Amino acid sequence: MKKIFSNGEFCMGCGLCEVYCIAQHSKSKDILKAYKREYPRPISRIRLEEKRPLSLAVQCRHCEEPPCVDACLSGAMHKDEETGIVVHDDGKCMGCWTCIMVCPFGAIRMDPLNRKVVAKCDLCPGLEVPVCVANCPNEALVYREVET
């Protein structure tokens, strides 16, 4: 499967990954509309961490043995056997936050649109390349094939 890798050495901390992630997961999929007209604004599933001069963008790593899947109380979090993607099913999520407790990357967030469920990177279904990678100006985010 393909995974996103984050190279802190090339990251400038511009935050465009978060901006595009928010837009992609908004209703309109349009940056201006998502930022200006959608309340509450959708959450970014990628987190830009900064500790100058370092910066780094983090999102779900779609682990080989995902602790979130093991810990999930409702069965909402599961690993798609074919694609290897760790998928979160909103409809099944009970919002218990157990996955947040065990994710080593802190990559799962409470969805402010609906505090009853979590949100995480879904690798932008339907797109060839996730929007955070496609719009990273310095190629700090790379989408590449890994052996599973």
Next chain:
Amino acid sequence: MVEYVIIGGSAGGVGAVEAIREVDPAGAITVISEEPFPQYSRPMIADFLSGETPFEKMTYRDGKFWERNGVHALLGRKAVGLDLTKRQVRLDDGDEVAFEKLLIATGGRPFIPGIEGTEKKGVFTFTTLSDAEALAEMTNGVEKAIVIGGGLIGVGATEALVKREVEVTMVELKDKVLSLILDAAASDIVEKVIKKAGVTVVTGQTVKRIVGRRDDDASVGGAVLTNGEEAPCDVVIVAIGVIPRTELVAGTEIKVNRGILVDRFMRTNVPDVYACGDVAEAYDFIWGENRPLPLWPVAHLGGRVAGYNMVGVKKEYPGGTAMSALKYLDLPIISVGLTNPDGGTYETMIKYAPEKDVYKKIVLKDDLIVGMILVNEIEKAGIVFHLMKNRINVEGFGHELLSDDFGLITLPENLRRMLLGD
């Protein structure tokens, strides 16, 4: 073809089936479950009782999990005896099921203390779907409930009843609610939120006696507290905790302490017999010893590890610990490990913003994290959990664990690179 038998069809049983099937698609798996339903998520019974979650949403896997995995599921059947010499499980109807590899995942049962009157109609426990169904039926139009116990089960039941517009009094023997997993400051925040929802919280008391109705002594009419006060109510929920359900192995050579003792491979002292979940007493990575941990994710993980070892893939159980994520009354809380240490060898860091009800606490011992409580700001919990679980020394960056911009970037470079795999 190996014959696997699993007693218990909840988190542990499901985890074991998944692990066995990853390696052995052909072996015969029999699951014996007392509950007549498809497998479901027990932690969701509070949402079921509150009316927010229909049963269809509670299936832990899909509704056809047993069928899809070629499991011979004996649902609504009870294992009543074990013959470890003949390698058979005896069922309630006298049938015998032969095993080559056995997993005991019978779970826990609610602890009911010696309170007078618990046999009356209207007294419930709250751990299974049947409990929730019975309570849902009973609390239609019912006005007052008393919940005995301010722990995880008690608070969950209380919230569900409040949502059903039942007037609830929660009675907790300790001075604080959730005292097993929170410290006083975090508990106070929870108590404030519970009270705001309209619940009467009584601490330092318990129920001494459940009394009948004036017109019907066989039905609950009220409860007498230890201080002698009598509170009227229509239902009583006993939510004091669960104890390992070990009666099946009583009188056998399987070693039991509080729960069935298992090693790091989930093996009991009897060859080919494994145990996991609430019935077991397995390794706790913070306590450094075995102890019962009646928690869903711990049961599932234990089941998986047992499954791998049953099928011949040697897999070590990393251990569990006290770990709870709470969502009660929309107050997100995460509590892991030793959160309330006594003695002077622990170092405690606290960050408290009362105006936002944000409370964060980390407990350290010799530069290892041994406990954490996070209230309202919980999203970085997993990074701390990872450091705890892997016993990573935090010397040099431990002081940053509670800072607002704490993240992977706070970790030393080699640690971060190892974690991110680049």
